[in-house]
Amino acid sequence: MSTKTKKSQYNFQAIETKWRSHWEQENTYQTLGPGNPGFDDNKPKCYILDMFPYPSGAGLHIGHPKGYIASDIYSRYKRMQGFNVLHPMGFDSFGLPAEQYAIEHNIHPATVTEQNIDAMRSQLQFLGLSFDWTREVVTSQTSYYGWTQWIFAQLFDSYFDTGEVWEDGNGRQIKGRAKPIADLEAQFAAGRALSATDRQVLGTDTAWSALTTAQQQAVLNNYRLAYQQEAVVNWCPGLGTVLANEEVTNEGRSERGDFPVYRKPLRQWTMRITAYAERLLEDLDFELEDRNGAPFRLDWPEPIKRMQRNWIGRSEGAEVSFDVLDPQSDAVAGQLPVFTTRPDTLFGATFMAIAPQHPLVDPAGEAYLVPNAWPEETPEPWKGGGDSIREAVAQYVAQVAVSTADETKEKTGIFSGIYARNPVNEQKIPIFVADYVSMDYGAGAIMAVPAHDERDFAFATAYNLDIIKVVTGEEGRVEGWYAGEGTAINSPPVLKADGSPPRRGGDNPYTINGLATVEAKAQIINALVAQGRGQAEVNYKLRDWTFARQRYWGEPFPLATHPDGYSVAVEPPVVLPDLEDFRPETSDDPTQPVSPPLHRAGTEWTTVEIDGVACQRELNVMPQWAGSCWYYLRFIDPHNEEVFCDPAKEGYFMPVDLYIGGAEHAVLHLLYARFWHKALYDLGHVSTPEPFKKLFNQGMMTADAFQDERGVYIDIREVEFRDGEPVEKGTGKVLRRSFGKMGKRYKNGLPPEEVGEEFGVDTLRLYEMYMGPLEASAPWSMEGIRGMQRFLQRVWRNFVDSDRR
RNA sequence: GCCGGGGUGGCGGAAUUGGUAGACGCGGUGGACUUAAAAUCCACUGUCCGCUUAGGACGUGCCGGUUCGAGUCCGGCCCUCGGCACCA
Numbered sequence: 001m002s003t004k005t006k007k008s009q010y011n012f013q014a015i016e017t018k019w020r021s022h023w024e025q026e027n028t029y030q031t032l033g034p035g036n037p038g039f040d041d042n043k044p045k046c047y048i049l050d051m052f053p054y055p056s057g058a059g060l061h062i063g064h065p066k067g068y069i070a071s072d073i074y075s076r077y078k079r080m081q082g083f084n085v086l087h088p089m090g091f092d093s094f095g096l097p098a099e100q101y102a103i104e105h106n107i108h109p110a111t112v113t114e115q116n117i118d119a120m121r122s123q124l125q126f127l128g129l130s131f132d133w134t135r136e137v138v139t140s141q142t143s144y145y146g147w148t149q150w151i152f153a154q155l156f157d158s159y160f161d162t163g164e165v166w167e168d169g170n171g172r173q174i175k176g177r178a179k180p181i182a183d184l185e186a187q188f189a190a191g192r193a194l195s196a197t198d199r200q201v202l203g204t205d206t207a208w209s210a211l212t213t214a215q216q217q218a219v220l221n222n223y224r225l226a227y228q229q230e231a232v233v234n235w236c237p238g239l240g241t242v243l244a245n246e247e248v249t250n251e252g253r254s255e256r257g258d259f260p261v262y263r264k265p266l267r268q269w270t271m272r273i274t275a276y277a278e279r280l281l282e283d284l285d286f287e288l289e290d291r292n293g294a295p296f297r298l299d300w301p302e303p304i305k306r307m308q309r310n311w312i313g314r315s316e317g318a319e320v321s322f323d324v325l326d327p328q329s330d331a332v333a334g335q336l337p338v339f340t341t342r343p344d345t346l347f348g349a350t351f352m353a354i355a356p357q358h359p360l361v362d363p364a365g366e367a368y369l370v371p372n373a374w375p376e377e378t379p380e381p382w383k384g385g386g387d388s389i390r391e392a393v394a395q396y397v398a399q400v401a402v403s404t405a406d407e408t409k410e411k412t413g414i415f416s417g418i419y420a421r422n423p424v425n426e427q428k429i430p431i432f433v434a435d436y437v438s439m440d441y442g443a444g445a446i447m448a449v450p451a452h453d454e455r456d457f458a459f460a461t462a463y464n465l466d467i468i469k470v471v472t473g474e475e476g477r478v479e480g481w482y483a484g485e486g487t488a489i490n491s492p493p494v495l496k497a498d499g500s501p502p503r504r505g506g507d508n509p510y511t512i513n514g515l516a517t518v519e520a521k522a523q524i525i526n527a528l529v530a531q532g533r534g535q536a537e538v539n540y541k542l543r544d545w546t547f548a549r550q551r552y553w554g555e556p557f558p559l560a561t562h563p564d565g566y567s568v569a570v571e572p573p574v575v576l577p578d579l580e581d582f583r584p585e586t587s588d589d590p591t592q593p594v595s596p597p598l599h600r601a602g603t604e605w606t607t608v609e610i611d612g613v614a615c616q617r618e619l620n621v622m623p624q625w626a627g628s629c630w631y632y633l634r635f636i637d638p639h640n641e642e643v644f645c646d647p648a649k650e651g652y653f654m655p656v657d658l659y660i661g662g663a664e665h666a667v668l669h670l671l672y673a674r675f676w677h678k679a680l681y682d683l684g685h686v687s688t689p690e691p692f693k694k695l696f697n698q699g700m701m702t703a704d705a706f707q708d709e710r711g712v713y714i715d716i717r718e719v720e721f722r723d724g725e726p727v728e729k730g731t732g733k734v735l736r737r738s739f740g741k742m743g744k745r746y747k748n749g750l751p752p753e754e755v756g757e758e759f760g761v762d763t764l765r766l767y768e769m770y771m772g773p774l775e776a777s778a779p780w781s782m783e784g785i786r787g788m789q790r791f792l793q794r795v796w797r798n799f800v801d802s803d804r805r
Numbered sequence: 806g807c808c809g810g811g812g813u814g815g816c817g818g819a820a821u822u823g824g825u826a827g828a829c830g831c832g833g834u835g836g837a838c839u840u841a842a843a844a845u846c847c848a849c850u851g852u853c854c855g856c857u858u859a860g861g862a863c864g865u866g867c868c869g870g871u872u873c874g875a876g877u878c879c880g881g882c883c884c885u886c887g888g889c890a891c892c893a
């Protein structure tokens with residue numbers, strides 16, 4: 001090749017190498033903020049953030065940078081428009097992915113993480129992305145996670161004052177607020193009465209001052225935003241840890257690793273995210289303001305907002321209290337509260353169903369009411385085949401508990417031998433234990449209205465229970481039940497079945513006949529309130545967030561247990577001890593005891609002296625989401641050793657103007673981060689009620705994948721085409737082609753360097769943007785990229801090279 | 806089952822408010838340059854009818870509607886991708 005031809009070639013390698021090193025040496029993309037010398041306060045700011053990656057051993061493939069390229073283009077555009085652009089990058093390095101990789105390759109997670117971060121950083125720099133690398137944060141570094149622990153400590157030291165209605169700095173009224181737990185403690189000391197739950201926890205009703213510290217702490221635990229709770233958790237012995245609901249798949253398996261997950265009661269650190277359910281829901285749509293009073297509304301893709309709304313799952317209805325009758329005497333033995341969204345169908349309630357874990361059928365509990373023998377008139381099918389009723393019920397409960405989380409289509413149940421009385425018509429109705437009722441939603445019990453609910457209908461049909469129609473719909477019934485709105489009838493029945501007048505005549509206070517569903521609901525709730533049998537209630541599907549993991553590679557809790565059994569705060573940072581044996585204790589056996597690896601750290605670490613008392617450190621670690629809940633704040637002030645983020649800088653840069661990342665974080669990261677942010681907002685540590693103003697989900701990169709006859713994926717670089725048939729290069733074996741997401745496990749991704757070196761990074765970047773709309777998924781094509789290369793070559797020849805001649 | 810996104814050439818995809826459907830790119834065909842190849846450049850490339858030309862018909866998942874005019878608006882369906890799933 002002659003020198004002349006070479007010169008006229010578009011030499012992307014020379015160009016890209018030159019500018020990469022120039023940008024690096026000059027720190028071209030370093031961003032200044034308040035307090036930095038040379039900072040220009042007159043420039044408007046723009047905070048452009050990417051969801052930071054976790055450093056996996058496989059490194060990045062060409063699908064990953066799609067969002068980074070887009071945010072880079074936007075950042076450069078805003079800089080040219082005169083904005084002070086904050087565009088940082090870091091690594092989410094604690095958590096299961098890094099630890100699983102370390103286990104598989106038998107290297108310490110700290111070593112693996114460091115190696116992987118270095119490799120990924122070079123990959124990102126190779127792509128010419130204009131990140132300010134001086135602001136890099138790594139969530140597994142003590143200088144970072146010390147502040148994660150500090151935020152945890154804020155949550156531990158706070159409670160949610162549900163009743164408080166307050167105005168934020170911009171005059172917006174907000175209901176409920178996180179406040180220092182010391183305030184609550186002071187109220188108790190000043191004579192605030194303990195709640196019923198508090199007294200139940202204590203088992204005593206003495207004055208606050210007369211309680212021991214341990215008793216006081218037991219009460220306060222029930223108010224803290226980070227608290228300990230005995231709850232049924234998702235126990236995954238295959239990973240040796242418990243998981244959040246969000247980390248368990250529909251099939252009842254772990255999102256990571258695909259191990260079976262079992263339900264297990266365990267005392268766990270938990271985040272009171274449910275306290276924020278209403279605000280997390282409202283602020284998806286409200287017009288908000290930043291510190292300067294500039295209005296903003298969350299500009300998020302509607303499907304993501306909808307997913308968050310569904311996840312929070314607000315539903316309005318009523319709590320109704322049914323009398324529970326003593327099986328021997330028929331006297332009122334207690335109350336069975338239920339939650340219903342359709343109080344207007346109370347007259348159609350012909351039986352009740354309670355969760356298998358319900359106290360009424362727990363032999364160890366005080367509320368246990370299952371009689372010694374089946375009531376005389378009990379139909380055979382209700383008995384579930386058992387002889388002794390107590391045995392049969394216990395057996396049923398045990399059997400349901402063993403079955404995994406996945407759904408069985410058939411609804412099953414067993415008669416508890418107990419009856420309840422419907423408050424609106426005084427009717428005696430049977431209480432069933434049923435597997436379609438879950439303990440952790442509503443009251444763990446339902447009133448069943450078979451005529452107007454699909455599940456109740458199926459159950460009533462199977463067990464031959466009464467079906468009474470109390471709503472007429474304009475639409476026809478669907479297979480015997482109708483769940484839509486309509487007009488109330490038979491509420492109460494005008495005439496009894498035999499034509500005689502109804503039992504209670506027309507003076508029934510619950511009468512709603514002829515009313516449309518909406519009015520009927522309101523009317524009957526009023527009546528329930530007047531009779532002291534219930535009230536309007538709102539329920540949420542959202543559960544509190546199980547926050548502890550029995551793993552090694554995570555943030556240790558800044559907590560220890562006092563010899564008297566209560567938790568005390570430990571000053572952060574609590575450094576993760578260097579354990580040689582970091583492996584979790586995994587097993588196939590769901591009954592294996594839970595045992596966090598940090599118990600091997602030795603007493604010099606596990607014991608800590610606080611106020612002269614030797615306390616035991618908390619041995620669990622935080623879940624992988626902890627670090628990503630606030631990294632966007634640390635980017636603003638990454639090297640500050642005094643505070644987690646300087647308020648002046650925070651006020652200048654927040655909120656994040658554009659947040660780009662995948663839709664897979666719609667309900668996990670994005671909900672957790674909003675929750676932490678709101679708690680920090682209440683406590684005065686951040687200036688905006690929401691962290692991310694505009695959210696954009698880039699579509700995923702798809703590609704062909706190839707499997708041999710055993711189903712093993714073959715790396716796409718080992719595949720060639722013969723007569724249009726995909727075959728493995730070495731063996732010539734014919735392969736099966738499938739199409740889907742690009743990923744490590746499908747071996748259908750290419751490292752960006754490989755493509756960049758062959759075609760040029762600018763060509764790669766241009767092609768990724770050219771493939772179609774950013775939000776849509778697009779298939780990678782090795783042919784398509786050539787068009788972009790030709791384009792850049794033409795640009796070079798026509799505009800640059802021609803100048804030289 | 807419920808909620809949401811999406812169906813346009815051989816392929817990726819364009820078409821701002823209802824106004825020439827298929828921009829741009831890939832692939833394909835033919836040609837130029839070259840000893841040859843690569844690279845590059847030029848032309849053509851929705852389908853069908855028409856020998857060629859001239860021209861014509863059809864065409865945005867399916868059926869119907871509104872309109873002078875529909876990929877775009879309305880009603881009903883089909884397929885596909887994603888989320889949720891006994892939530893009372």
